[in-house]
Amino acid sequence: xxKNEKNIYYIGPNNxxxxxxxxxxxxxxxxxxxxxxAIDIETTMKFNGKYGKREGLDPYLSxxxxxxVGDINRQYVIDYRYVDINPLKEILESNHIVKLGHNIKFExxxxxxxxxxxxxxxxDTMIVEQILFNGYSPKLGLKDLNEKYLGIEVEKATRLEFLxxxxxxxxxxxxxxxxxxxxxxxxxxxxxAEDIVxxxxxxxxxxxxxxxxxxxxxxxxxxxxNTDIWENTYNNNKAxxxxxxIELNKYILNSFKDTRFVDKQLNLFETGLKCSxxxxxxxxxxxxxxxxxxxxxxxxxSTKKLSYTVNATVVKASLKTxxxxxxxxxxxxxxxxxxxxxxEQCCTTFGIAFFKYINPITKRLHxxxxxxxxxxxxxxxxxxxxxxxxxxxxxxxFDAPKGYKIVNSxxxxxxxxxxxxxxxxxDILNFYYEGHLDMHSxxxxxxxxxxxxxxxxxxxxxxxxxRQIAKSVSFALAYGGNGFTISNNLGVSPEEGENIYxxxxxxxxxxxxxxxxxxxxxxxxGFIEIDPVTKRKFYFGDFDKLREYKKDQDWKRYYSLKGKYxxxxxxxxxxxxxxxxxxxxxxxxxxWLNDNNLNDYIFITNLIHDEINLEVLENYTEIAARNxxxxxxxxxxxxxxxxxxxxxxVITDYWTH
DNA sequence: TTTCGTGGCGCC
DNA sequence: AAAAGGCGCCACGAAA
Numbered sequence: 260x261x262k263n264e265k266n267i268y269y270i271g272p273n274n275x276x277x278x279x280x281x282x283x284x285x286x287x288x289x290x291x292x293x294x295x296x297a298i299d300i301e302t303t304m305k306f307n308g309k310y311g312k313r314e315g316l317d318p319y320l321s322x323x324x325x326x327x328v329g330d331i332n333r334q335y336v337i338d339y340r341y342v343d344i345n346p347l348k349e350i351l352e353s354n355h356i357v358k359l360g361h362n363i364k365f366e367x368x369x370x371x372x373x374x375x376x377x378x379x380x381x382x383d384t385m386i387v388e389q390i391l392f393n394g395y396s397p398k399l400g401l402k403d404l405n406e407k408y409l410g411i412e413v414e415k416a417t418r419l420e421f422l423x424x425x426x427x428x429x430x431x432x433x434x435x436x437x438x439x440x441x442x443x444x445x446x447x448x449x450x451x452a453e454d455i456v457x458x459x460x461x462x463x464x465x466x467x468x469x470x471x472x473x474x475x476x477x478x479x480x481x482x483x484x485n486t487d488i489w490e491n492t493y494n495n496n497k498a499x500x501x502x503x504x505i506e507l508n509k510y511i512l513n514s515f516k517d518t519r520f521v522d523k524q525l526n527l528f529e530t531g532l533k534c535s536x537x538x539x540x541x542x543x544x545x546x547x548x549x550x551x552x553x554x555x556x557x558x559x560x561s562t563k564k565l566s567y568t569v570n571a572t573v574v575k576a577s578l579k580t581x582x583x584x585x586x587x588x589x590x591x592x593x594x595x596x597x598x599x600x601x602x603e604q605c606c607t608t609f610g611i612a613f614f615k616y617i618n619p620i621t622k623r624l625h626x627x628x629x630x631x632x633x634x635x636x637x638x639x640x641x642x643x644x645x646x647x648x649x650x651x652x653x654x655x656x657f658d659a660p661k662g663y664k665i666v667n668s669x670x671x672x673x674x675x676x677x678x679x680x681x682x683x684x685x686d687i688l689n690f691y692y693e694g695h696l697d698m699h700s701x702x703x704x705x706x707x708x709x710x711x712x713x714x715x716x717x718x719x720x721x722x723x724x725x726r727q728i729a730k731s732v733s734f735a736l737a738y739g740g741n742g743f744t745i746s747n748n749l750g751v752s753p754e755e756g757e758n759i760y761x762x763x764x765x766x767x768x769x770x771x772x773x774x775x776x777x778x779x780x781x782x783x784x785g786f787i788e789i790d791p792v793t794k795r796k797f798y799f800g801d802f803d804k805l806r807e808y809k810k811d812q813d814w815k816r817y818y819s820l821k822g823k824y825x826x827x828x829x830x831x832x833x834x835x836x837x838x839x840x841x842x843x844x845x846x847x848x849x850x851w852l853n854d855n856n857l858n859d860y861i862f863i864t865n866l867i868h869d870e871i872n873l874e875v876l877e878n879y880t881e882i883a884a885r886n887x888x889x890x891x892x893x894x895x896x897x898x899x900x901x902x903x904x905x906x907x908x909v910i911t912d913y914w915t916h
Numbered sequence: 917t918t919t920c921g922t923g924g925c926g927c928c
Numbered sequence: 929a930a931a932a933g934g935c936g937c938c939a940c941g942a943a944a
Contacts, residue, residue, distance in 0.1 A: 537939095539939060539940075558931090559922085563930090569924085571924085604924085608936090608937050632935070634935095636935080645935075645936080646926040646928085646935080647926080647927075649926090674928085735932045738932035740932040741931065742931095743931045744931055815929065830932080830933040830934075
């Protein structure tokens, strides 16, 4: 069905066109018994661009201008500036009527902000597209899907007109555009529906549609942020950082006066020498270290070539190996440089630049969450709240507002327990059955026969280096590493790396079998079934390329891509199950809040993969903590049937983890 | 001036 | 014949 003006009903003042006009009551009557309706809104800047690009997107900084709602036969275009949409409340909150949209988290937040209405039973064609074509890097814009499914080209200039529309009446073109924005997603849904069934992704879609509301709530509420504490941390770091920079400069001036690393200043006011190195530039520091013949090398992740590097881990390792061969003063230089680097990110990414993310209205941080990554996990941006340094100096700034407490809960050993449950390796299961806590010592004991007679605490105490090796080995292997990886990481011979690899899998033979079969299954079917509950999938989008490389005997590319896919086969099922579990836990918790009318007292403020954070009004902390743990454990039970997944909640004054 | 790729590093 | 998974943000520096 194509766009048809007869199907469009306008609700608002200024009936200037030959379009049907009607009332909000008629709209309610028409929609109230439908099973599926679509909604969309157009927004405008609220403060004339005072807050930059965010205006028009951020619910606190925008106004809704147009509100579109309808089904495939009839689309209502409402002038939100003049028409109260509250009569639609029951429909929007109904659990029986599906509200469909494209990126409907946007509508969810704006309608919540402007009308206090939380959309229920939502359905998002953008999220569905991601689920259906995960791995193919699908284009997700409504424009892209219109072209793909409907063969329709929609010009987007009209959308931009809304940003600055003010109180001007709609043009006919704008009204038609508004109607299209709900008609087309409804048509796209029909095309996607078959695919969902064919690919057995209904459960995944259901989970994500519920989880969408969780993210809507989190993004809208934001998280409390104490600028004084953050700034204090910054000032402390900055002072040391500057001191170290001066020390570095002095060192160069004293020791390398006549090199290209020192500029001679010849202006009238200053005479003397100046260190020309910008220590923040890895390129310039590499240049210096090469000159001193102390620059380590590493295979670059992007170019895959052996290149010089000042990566802190690599420099530290090289410092160890070079120890006797380099002058004391070089060691001193490297030492200062490493301390300087430690503070670099603290002063930039996690410095006062962070303040730009504070919402001018709420004074809180409202991160954007990307709902579905390849593995099924989520990501956070603007700001990224998933990579705040775990150091208290930073996390103290995420404290409780007055009258509130923070509740933090995380799964203990989430990915390890997922792996134990999917692989069912008896020796891993045994670790849990016997109630051990220290997985790395346990692994060390499995790898090294000489540790057989010791207890795990004894291993930790007497053989920390063997434990450390076991830790690094199990980490590498869970992500698809092999003997070569181990030898690289530990700086041992390839033979030794191979030995450790074999010792590890000799100790966990069922794990090896599970890994081998997972790879075989996925590589045969052309996709990874990421987890058995949602049946989320990752498709090998470049599978054709793989065949091509093989045909062309381009072995370099062939093995590179093949290896990448094989590693994904292992890693995605571990990360992915964990990701879905946390999503479901948050869904359960949101439901508990709704069922018990606790939405004004308890708020989810952040999700960090295996961790859920809340802000809770003081009287509700116990009940919130207990229920959060319960929701997390109930979600865990659905995936982890053999070894239970446990969550520990703490009630604190600031983010502690 | 803006845009883009890279190296580097924070988190799980 | 490659060689540990998933992200996002920063500064730099070259290209546009």
